Amino acid sequence: MSRLRLVIGNKNYSSWSLRPWLFMRHHGLDFEEVRLPLDSDTFRQRIVELSPSGRVPVLHDGERVVWDSLAILEYLADLQPPLRGWPEEQGARALARCISAEMHAGFADLRGELPMNCGRRSSLHAISAGARRDIERIQSIWRQTRQAHGDGGPFLFGHFGIADAMYAPVAVRFRGYGVPLDADSQAYVEAIYALPAMQDWLAGAAAESERLAKYETIGH
Structure with a gap:
């Protein structure tokens, strides 16, 4: 499996980015973090290449791209069932x-x-x-x-x-x-x-x- 790459915004402000990042870090998943400061030229220049929606967060798993925080969490739960993303019952x-x-x-x-x-x-x-x-x-x-x-x-x-x-x-x-x-x-x-x-x-x-x-x- 390729190394996961998670594109996020500012940690101070990006609530949507916090969600998958926290889940991944808590469960010890190996991933590369790419931080794009919000409302910056860097964000505007790079986000079009990294996210189909033009927003963060977005997860890259090899050639596969998953955007939206809940979709990323669902994807991770499918990718790693032992993490128990959802309750069993x-x-x-x-x-x-x-x-x-x-x-x-x-x-x-x-x-x-x-x-x-x-x-x-x-x-x-x-x-x-x-x-x-x-x-x-x-x-x-x-x-x-x-x-x-x-x-x-x-x-x-x-x-x-x-x-x-x-x-x-x-x-x-x-x-x-x-x-x-x-x-x-x-x-x-x-x-x-x-x-x-x-x-x-x-x-x-x-x-x-x-x-x-x-x-x-x-x-x-």
Whole structure:
């Protein structure tokens, strides 16, 4: 098998990139990281050669190209079944797919008003009713999933899987903006941050020199 190559954006800001990167690093997959700073000439020049969609992340496996974070995670789960990307039990697997798809397609108000910024530490600024509904819905998903399927460990389905990778950027948002959380959700955020792979991502984010005003000035 050829060595995997994952093209990502800034670690500070690219929530979509975090998902497959975290899953791959946590599971010890050997891959080359190609980082293209967002909103840069380098990004604009190289992305057309690397991604059919013109966006990150994108995975290269030899001649095969897979883009979109959820599609990449699905591909990796098929490529490496022992990683247990999805739960084994059929009902749990269906739920994991549902909540991952909901994260992938939904929560527009949360995304727009609380964009991921790994270096941010502040109290929650004024947000819309829609963003507050998104926050409550996500906490409900985490709480109910953990109660039903989380006996085997600190993650949504016990072990770290695709659903956790999909929600990891939300944990960064919640901590960075000081979102008040219930006890179960706070424990889940702490579990995400305790991952060595997550700490590696955060260290990479802290080392970046690029700062994008559209992410840095929100709420100030």
